[in-house]
Amino acid sequence: MKKLTRNSRLLLALMLLVCAAALLLAVSSKQLPTGLWPRQISPQAPVNLTAIPLGTINKPIQVTRTGSLESAASVPIHAAFSGHPSEIYVTEGQAIKAGQPLLKLQPSPSAVTQQVAVPSQQLQTNYDNALKEYDRYQKLYEIGAIPRRQMESITAKLQEAKERLAAAGTQSAGSITGPATITAPIDGIVTGLAAAPAKEVQAGQLLLSLGSGQELGAVVQLEQKDLYLVQLGTPVIVEAVQQTIVGQVASIYPQVEAKQNPVFLAHIKLASKPAESLKAGMPATIHINTGETAVVPAVPTASILQDSQGQTYIYLAVNGKAVLQQISVGKTMDDFTEITSGLPAESLIITSSLDSLRDGDTITVIQHQ
Template identity: 55%
Template sequence: MKKLFYKHRMTIVITILLLTTTLLLNANYNLFPFERWTSQLISQTPVRITATPINIVNKPVTITRAGSIEASTSVPINADFSGHISELYVTEGQAVKAGQPLLKLKASSNQTVSQSTEVSQQVQADYDNALNEFNRYQKLYEIGGIPRRQLEMATTHLQEAKANLTNAQNTMQSSAVTVNGFATMTAPIDGIVMSLSTAPEKAVQTGQQLLSLGSGQEVEVVIPLGQNDLYLIHLGTPTTLEILHQTFAGQVSRIYPQVEANQSPSFLAHIKLANNPAGLLKPGMSGNVHINIGQSATVAAVPTASVLHDGQGRSFIYTAINGKAILQQVSIGETIDDFTEITSDLPQNSMVVTSSINDIKNGDQITIIQ
């Protein structure tokens, strides 16, 4: 044995050196399969997760229309003659009803003011337009061209215009005085006192604006509506304006017909906003208006916490299939409470992984726990 060792000792030493060098290199570059064996053993250990079936939730149905920000309409109250304010019955921001006294105006001495029954051309024009619309709608209704609801709206519009005309006439008649006479000016419409620029004993000139009556807001939102929309949208319908990456709540305050010759009936809905912080909204801006029509629809949804998002804006969920976590890309819709709407197709019996979604990988073995 010793003779054999001495005979081949150089070969043995070289072999040992080569084996040692090989082991060191493999260790240095992690070429041993031990880690792969270990990770494989670990990955084969099922991950304990929770899962839930696809949920069916009620989603509010909304109609979306492009809306424009416009200056709120207002009715100016002007002095019918020169004089001074004898009494002022209202304050800035006060809500008033049509016919309610606003102020008492005393004429200047040596001035003759003749009685006049003329009314504002604008109020008269509004009434004439409303009457023409009513007559046109009545004919369309008689031949079955429009539903009864549209005729009723035209009737309401005409009644409002007639009331405004009557109030304006009463206001003009009440302001007829003679030298040193008094006139009590009343509100021609319901509204909010705005731009109040006078005070008791303050002198005024003929035609000078004393105040205006409006909605109490500087701006409102106007959206176009079609004939079929009137079955779903009415006065008081809640709305949400989406603009400047913010949302503003409001409600429909007025709906007016807009009928042109040789065109289908259309409408404009005016929306009163709950607030306009710091005057953020200005006339000329535009945004999307979401109108809640008071109906709902059932949609598929999953817990929001179970949805993953990547840097490219894509959305994913893990589904439990045959004991494995399978990553699936999905299309999502709106968030409804704690759920997110899924708009892409998924099997109805799918089980969505709801826990450990950041700790598992596609294809991992899983065990669903209760």
């Protein structure tokens, strides 16, 4: 009777060991997907498989910065003297180019006979601002920080302001003798058109504004090194409050207060009207597509394994063994994915038998692509 009890105890202990081993194997299989389980049995015959060298892809260079939504900038156009528009050449919402005629202003009788003592304060302010802007950009152009076309645009803007100020000075020496054609100082869209034919206006009164035609735009800071990649017209993607809007760089201005490390503000013109939920002052993520590319290491997307925690792995062929290597990944293009963690340039990436392969398996590379 005692002998039977001892055998029963031995049998029970054996059954408990078997159950514990099964439970351990089940837990292990939940943590790693097929192809990542450690080898638990004796070494098998070498596994025949294929492998390829570490590859590369041409990854688009994208400048990503945190910016904000802002009220779209606009340039006001004021009357230089009292009178009325005899002709208006533009309409609300019309896109115009710098130098394009906007309207013809007929002076009033009092403006014709009145001696103008000083030029319009607004014209003087416009010229002073244009001159300061020109001086800043001239220094940037000399060191190659801005493109020539941007410098040409600033030069044209200064010349326009200078000619308007000179015309006002000429009028100050005598009387206004006839109508004056007002032209656009910058490219833009006509907004807030207040002028109407035969409607009297006073000197300094707002006639119209030139802007993007939208209430909202976006602003983002750039560093000096970014100016070699970002230019006027560069495509942009703006993300704010789970909304995505495309746009383009409309202007780039240096921040005057930045003395040690130059900082620039890029103003983004949005290609479509923002949703009403978007307001000025909201933060936004700005993705600027520079059009340039960089060569980065990459592996076939199909060779990447992932565990239940989202960690990514590949198998490397190293001295006749399969070595499981954890990696971090970036952008996927076509059939390849960027590797952002360091891998030796001579690495061989295993591309077959991934479902049955285990870390440490003996392998034979039968195809080295």
